[in-house]
Structures are given as structure tokens and as C-alpha cells.
Amino acid sequence: MAFETFFGNEVLKKNIWQRLKTGTLPHAIILEGEKGLGKRSFARLIAAGLLCADENPPCTECTVCRNVLGQNHPDVLYFETEKHTKDNFKIDTVRHIRELAFISPNQSAYKIFILAEADLMNSAAQNALLKILEEPPQYAVFILLCEKKSAFLETILSRCTVYRLERVSEQEALEAVSRQLSGPTEEEIRKCIALVGGNIGMVLAGLRGNEALRANEKAVEIAAALLSGYEFDLLKVLGDLEGAAAKALLYALAEPLKAVFRDALALRCAGTASIQMNAPVAEKLAAAFTKKQLFALIEVSEELKRRCARNMNQKLLITWLCAALRTAAEYE
Ligand SMILES: [Zn+2]
Numbered sequence: 356m357a358f359e360t361f362f363g364n365e366v367l368k369k370n371i372w373q374r375l376k377t378g379t380l381p382h383a384i385i386l387e388g389e390k391g392l393g394k395r396s397f398a399r400l401i402a403a404g405l406l407c408a409d410e411n412p413p414c415t416e417c418t419v420c421r422n423v424l425g426q427n428h429p430d431v432l433y434f435e436t437e438k439h440t441k442d443n444f445k446i447d448t449v450r451h452i453r454e455l456a457f458i459s460p461n462q463s464a465y466k467i468f469i470l471a472e473a474d475l476m477n478s479a480a481q482n483a484l485l486k487i488l489e490e491p492p493q494y495a496v497f498i499l500l501c502e503k504k505s506a507f508l509e510t511i512l513s514r515c516t517v518y519r520l521e522r523v524s525e526q527e528a529l530e531a532v533s534r535q536l537s538g539p540t541e542e543e544i545r546k547c548i549a550l551v552g553g554n555i556g557m558v559l560a561g562l563r564g565n566e567a568l569r570a571n572e573k574a575v576e577i578a579a580a581l582l583s584g585y586e587f588d589l590l591k592v593l594g595d596l597e598g599a600a601a602k603a604l605l606y607a608l609a610e611p612l613k614a615v616f617r618d619a620l621a622l623r624c625a626g627t628a629s630i631q632m633n634a635p636v637a638e639k640l641a642a643a644f645t646k647k648q649l650f651a652l653i654e655v656s657e658e659l660k661r662r663c664a665r666n667m668n669q670k671l672l673i674t675w676l677c678a679a680l681r682t683a684a685e686y687e
Contacts, residue, residue: 357372357400357404357411357412357413357414357415358371358372358400358413360400360415361393361396361397361400362393362523362527362528362530362531362555363521363522363523363524363527363553364397364520364521364523367518367519367520367521370518371401371404371518372404375401375404375405375412375413376411376412380401380404380405380496381515381516382491382495382496382497383488383491383496383497383499383514383515383516384401384496384497384498384499384515384516384517384518385473385499385500385501385504385507385512385515385516385517385518386398386498386499386500386501386518386519386520387501387502387503387504387517387518387519387520388502388519388520388521389502389522389554390502390554390556390557391554391555391556391557391558391559391560392520392521392522392554392555392556393520393555393556394471394500394520395469395471395500397520398469398471398498398500399423399424399426399431399469400413400415400424401498402423402428402431402467402469402496402498403415403419403420403423403424405464405465405467405496406419406420406423406428406430406431406463406464406465406467407419407420407423419463429461429462430460430461430462430463430465430466430467431467431469432452432455432466432467432468432469433469433471434448434452434468434469434470434471435471435472436471436472436475439472439475440475441475442475442476442477442480443472443475444470444472444473444474444475444476444480445480446476446477446479446480446483448480449476449480449483449484449487450483452468452470452484452487453483453486453487455468456468456487456491456492456495457492459492459494460494463494464494465494465495465496466492466494466495466496467495467496467497467498468495468496468497468498469498469500470497470498470499470500471500472500472501473499473500473501473507474499474501474502474503474504474506474507475506478508481507481508481510481511482508482510484511485508485510485511485514488511488514488515489514497515499515504517522552522553522554523553523554523555524553525545525548525553527553527555528544528548528553528554528555528558529541529544529545529548531555532544532547532548532555532558532559532562535559536559536562536563536566536603537599537602537603538562538566538601538602538603538604538607539562539565539566539603543562543565544558544562547561547562547565566603566604566607567607567611569604569607570604570607570608570610570611571611571633573592573595573596573604573608573611574608574611574612574614574615574633575615575633575636576592577589577592577593577608577612577680578612578615578616578619578633578636578637578639578640579636580592581640581652581680581684582636582639582640582643586681589677589680589681590677593673593676593677594673596608596669596673597669597670597673599669602669605663605669605672605673606663608659609656609657609659609660609663610656610660612656612659613653613656613657613660614633615633615636615637615640616640616649616652616653616656617653618633618634618637619637619638619640619641619644619649620641620646620649620650620653622637622638622641623641623644623645623646623649624646644684648683648684648685651682651683651684652680652683652684654683655676655679655680655683658679659672659676659679662675
């Protein structure tokens with residue numbers, strides 16, 4: 356069955372798939388589910404399923420599918436609020452959608468409107484939307500995403516078919532997250548799942564947060580090693596970044612490293628740090644290094660970022676980083 360790329364929710368996936376195959380998908384859908392369950396991804400899969408010409412849509416591999424899934428298809432229009440707060444899905448946006456709905460599709464049989472956070476419409480905006488839902492053009496399909504369908508007026512609900520995304524099993528969450536993050540160990544992922552449950556988006560956000568935190572700690576350790584002046588200290592700190600498990604950490608290091616050097620430079624030049632991250636170590640760096648040295652260290656952080664983007668060999672990257680940091684710190 357298609358939709359394999361989406362974890363869990365087997366009953367819902369089968370239902371949608373059958374409707375796609377038989378051409379009986381309703382023209383107005385509400386996709387309900389808590390934050391992190393993948394409503395946007397699922398909506399894009401439905402849109403791809405409507406437009407894909409494969410006998411088993413969405414195939415996820417043809418040009419149409421790839422364009423829809425990559426948010427780059429002229430007949431799949433995507434709307435999102437700016438501030439993600441109550442009443443922020445504006446009536447003007449709804450009116451714009453209405454105008455667009457009456458322009459025929461560019462190249463497809465359908466024109467699909469994905470309205471993320473549609474539950475952030477006030478009643479006036481919902482009433483404007485109702486006008487389109489009541490008499491939509493033949494080709495138009497509306498997919499409204501929301502956390503709670505109770506935010507909609509009865510009149511809207513009566514026009515839509517509601518589908519609900521559920522959390523996935525612990526095993527499915529583990530598999531999904533392992534595919535997307537190479538940094539955390541299985542134990543770390545399981546711990547996070549135990550904390551937030553089978554919500555893949557939340558587990559990912561939690562682990563990415565941990566990663567940023569660990570990268571920041573590492574940046575401080577590196578700065579401290581540079582301050583000590585002993586080459587061995589730097590070798591030891593960077594040595595922890597070897598091995599597959601530390602790859603993500605190494606890749607996440609460039610930003611916090613640059614931030615701490617930039618703060619030190621700001622302290623050195625103007626007496627105040629701009630970001631004030633890791634203030635104690637930034638102050639020590641500012642006292643120990645010249646402007647030229649700090650500039651050179653910032654440049655090393657930027658070069659680290661570029662090299663990570665090129666997906667350089669991890670071991671070579673660490674060797675380079677060690678030498679580059681030392682050279683920059685000794686720069687006269
Ligand atoms: Zn396809």
C-alpha cells in the first residue's frame with residue numbers, strides 16, 4: 356500500500372487510500388490531531404495521491420509526487436498562519452483562497468488547498484470559508500488541519516469529513532526517529548518516547564533540543580581547552596567527537612562555537628556581549644585572546660559549518676578542526 360512512508364495510523368491510511376483509488380475522496384476534509392503527529396506531511400500525501408497518475412497513488416516517486424511532497428506544485432496551495440496564535444488565520448487569507456479557488460487548476464484535475472492551523476480562524480473567517488465550502492468549484496479540494504475540531508463552527512463541520520491522526524506505537528516511533536536522527540542512541544530515543552509518548556514530531560523536537568544543548572556544552576569545553584593552552588586538553592575534548600554516535604553533535608557544533616567566539620569578540624571590542632551565551636567563558640576568552648585571534652576563531656567556526664555541509668569524513672574533519680583551532684588561537 357502507498358503511504359508506507361507515514362508511520363502508524365493504519366486504519367486511516369487504508370481508508371484514504373481506498374477513497375483515492377475509487378475517486379471518492381470528499382472535497383472538504385478536516386485532519387485533526389495534536390501537534391507533532393504529522394498533519395502537514397499527511398495532507399501532502401493526500402494531495403499527491405489525488406494528482407499522481409500511478410495505479411497505486413501516491414507512488415511518491417513520480418515528478419508529480421515529488422513536486423507535491425516538496426511543496427513545489429502549482430496546483431497544491433499551502434496556507435499557514437504567521438504567528439501561530441488564536442484568530443491569526445485571517446479573513447483576508449480566506450478571501451484570497453476563495454479568489455484562487457475560482458481560477459482553474461494549472462495542469463491537474465484538482466486544485467488542492469491545504470490550510471494549516473485552520474482552527475486559528477475566528478468566526479468571521481470561518482463564515483467566509485463556509486461560502487467556498489458550500490459551493491466549491493468541481494476541481495477544488497480543501498484540507499483543513501487542526502488540533503481540535505471543536506474550534507470549528509457547526510456549519511463548517513457539517514460540510515467536512517473529519518479524519519483523525521493518532522499517536523504511533525513505541526516501536527514505530529523508535530523506527531521513525533532512528534531514521535531521521537543519527538546522533539542519539541536507542542536508549543536516549545526510548546527515554547524520550549517514554550516521556551512524550553508516540554508522537555514522532557515531539558520526540559524529534561525533544562532530541563534535537565538535547566542535541567543543541569549538548570553542542571553548546573561542547574563549545575564551552577572547547578573554549579576552555581583553548582584557554583588552558585595545553586594541546587592535550589583540546590585533543591581530549593575533540594576526541595569525544597569521534598565515532599558514529601557523535602556525528603550529529605559534531606555537525607551541531609559550528610553555531611554555538613561561533614556564538615561563544617563572537618560574544619568574546621563583542622566583549623573585547625565594545626565591552627558587552629551581543630548574545631550573552633556562556634558569559635563566563637566568553638569573558639575569559641576576551642581577556643586571553645586578541646581581536647585578530649578571535650576573528651580567526653570565528654572564521655574556523657564558519658569553515659566548520661561549510662565542511663559539515665559538504666559531508667566531509669568525520670575523522671578528517673576532527674583532525675582539521677584541532678589544527679585550525681590551534682593555529683587560530685596562536686595567530687599573531
Ligand atoms: Zn506519483
